[in-house]
Amino acid sequence: MKNAVRKQKEKDNLRQIIMDAARELFVTKGYEAVSMRKIAERIEYSPTTIYLYFEDKVDLMTQICEQTFAKLTRNIKAINRKIADPIEALRAGMHEYVNFGLRHPSHYLLLFNTRVPEEPRIAFAESNGKIAFETLREAVKACADAHKLSSKDVDLVSQTLWTGIHGVTSLLITQNHFPFVNRKKLIANAIDTMIDGAMK
Amino acid sequence: MKNAVRKQKEKDNLRQIIMDAARELFVTKGYEAVSMRKIAERIEYSPTTIYLYFEDKVDLMTQICEQTFAKLTRNIKAINRKIADPIEALRAGMHEYVNFGLRHPSHYLLLFNTRVPEEPRIAFAESNGKIAFETLREAVKACADAHKLSSKDVDLVSQTLWTGIHGVTSLLITQNHFPFVNRKKLIANAIDTMIDGAMK
DNA sequence: TCATTTACTTAACACTGTTAATATACATAA
DNA sequence: TTATGTATATTAACAGTGTTAAGTAAATGA
Numbered sequence: 001m002k003n004a005v006r007k008q009k010e011k012d013n014l015r016q017i018i019m020d021a022a023r024e025l026f027v028t029k030g031y032e033a034v035s036m037r038k039i040a041e042r043i044e045y046s047p048t049t050i051y052l053y054f055e056d057k058v059d060l061m062t063q064i065c066e067q068t069f070a071k072l073t074r075n076i077k078a079i080n081r082k083i084a085d086p087i088e089a090l091r092a093g094m095h096e097y098v099n100f101g102l103r104h105p106s107h108y109l110l111l112f113n114t115r116v117p118e119e120p121r122i123a124f125a126e127s128n129g130k131i132a133f134e135t136l137r138e139a140v141k142a143c144a145d146a147h148k149l150s151s152k153d154v155d156l157v158s159q160t161l162w163t164g165i166h167g168v169t170s171l172l173i174t175q176n177h178f179p180f181v182n183r184k185k186l187i188a189n190a191i192d193t194m195i196d197g198a199m200k
Numbered sequence: 201m202k203n204a205v206r207k208q209k210e211k212d213n214l215r216q217i218i219m220d221a222a223r224e225l226f227v228t229k230g231y232e233a234v235s236m237r238k239i240a241e242r243i244e245y246s247p248t249t250i251y252l253y254f255e256d257k258v259d260l261m262t263q264i265c266e267q268t269f270a271k272l273t274r275n276i277k278a279i280n281r282k283i284a285d286p287i288e289a290l291r292a293g294m295h296e297y298v299n300f301g302l303r304h305p306s307h308y309l310l311l312f313n314t315r316v317p318e319e320p321r322i323a324f325a326e327s328n329g330k331i332a333f334e335t336l337r338e339a340v341k342a343c344a345d346a347h348k349l350s351s352k353d354v355d356l357v358s359q360t361l362w363t364g365i366h367g368v369t370s371l372l373i374t375q376n377h378f379p380f381v382n383r384k385k386l387i388a389n390a391i392d393t394m395i396d397g398a399m400k
Numbered sequence: 401t402c403a404t405t406t407a408c409t410t411a412a413c414a415c416t417g418t419t420a421a422t423a424t425a426c427a428t429a430a
Numbered sequence: 431t432t433a434t435g436t437a438t439a440t441t442a443a444c445a446g447t448g449t450t451a452a453g454t455a456a457a458t459g460a
Binding site for chain 1: 230305309312313314315330351353355356357359360362363364365366367368370371373374375376378380381385386389390392393394395396397398400
């Protein structure tokens with residue numbers, strides 16, 4: 001009962017310990033393949049203990065995703081601050097989005113590849129997934145303000161670009177048996193094609 | 201035991217009856233929410249009977265998807281035959297792909313939004329998903345042959361276009377709580393943006 | 401010291417996909 | 431006709447799932 005892992009726990013941080021263990025399992029084995037019992041086993045608590053800190057399995061995964069996507073937003077914001085040319089900032093942000101998705105495939109799939117029939121757990125307006133999109137939208141707005149885009153409809157353009165980068169990210173994660181051309185080349189071409197199309 | 205639904209069965213078509221019942225359930229409730237027992241209940245057979253006709257649940261869904269995607273391929277092929285201008289044929293084929301996905305969301309998600317760690321059940325080369333992609337590739341080849349594209353790399357271009365239309369399809373299915381602009385407008389803009397970008 | 405709160409566990413429920421063993425119906429052979 | 435063999439379908443069970451209700455043990459406060 002009381003061993004190394006458990007000793008590591010100091011008051012009130014069991015919640016983060018659960019999230020850390022769950023994150024690693026979700027990322028390596030995938031959401032469906034990880035059971036609450038397996039998470040509990042790894043941290044050497046009973047399965048029901050997890051329910052003292054999280055409503056259910058979806059809530060646990062959602063909380064983990066929120067942490068992850070807050071980081072994506074920070075990364076894109078940093079890029080937008082660093083690169084002056086709005087088109088190049090946008091391009092770099094799109095690259096970061098795709099690569100971030102490929103680095104966190106389980107999180108990415110849960111947030112963007114799962115049909116949610118019920119109301120989402122976190123009001124979408126406040127979710128970090130939405131905030132990440134908003135950050136992309138700001139980059140598009142900057143391009144529009146600099147008269148670099150053929151359309152004035154910032155929402156239409158940002159949503160179009162979002163569907164584009166989501167497409168590469170999603171297919172590269174899920175269809176790993178497909179004979180893709182060089183991945184980097186495909187990512188770059190997809191992004192460049194869309195930016196070219198939006199600038200015309 | 202022997203009632204209307206069951207009587208309807210004539211020798212050897214129980215397999216198709218299972219597929220029909222399962223398809224309807226998968227489409228309306230989603231793959232995960234449909235259990236083998238519920239399918240069995242609907243056709244008034246015992247759950248294990250299904251295993252006489254299909255290896256397991258994944259096999260059942262895979263067979264259903266194959267039927268569905270064979271139809272998508274036929275639709276796109278018909279479009280390619282009917283429209284002479286290669287760019288307009290490509291554009292129309294891409295529209296058909298997206299709309300088909302939106303008409304068959306469960307099938308679409310299973311084929312393209314699910315990570316498959318193991319070897320796929322059906323050799324990918326023969327799968328109807330792949331054949332549908334090949335049909336799109338032929339349309340791109342026709343555009344390249346007519347010198348309409350800025351790149352000569354047909355694989356790179358077709359994969360780029362595929363990721364693009366997959367992106368719209370996938371996000372429109374899964375993120376139904378997102379405040380998208382008008383759906384038709386978004387689909388058209390995504391397709392036009394990518395074609396413009398590929399033509400340059 | 402006793403009552404109350406906090407943190408955690410045990411046992412159980414209702415479900416899942418799937419398998420092994422068993423029963424039933426039906427076609428063919430004697 | 432009866433007997434045998436072969437599909438076809440069912441029952442019972444296994445090992446697993448997410449989750450809840452009830453119970454325990456330790457810490458806290460009066």
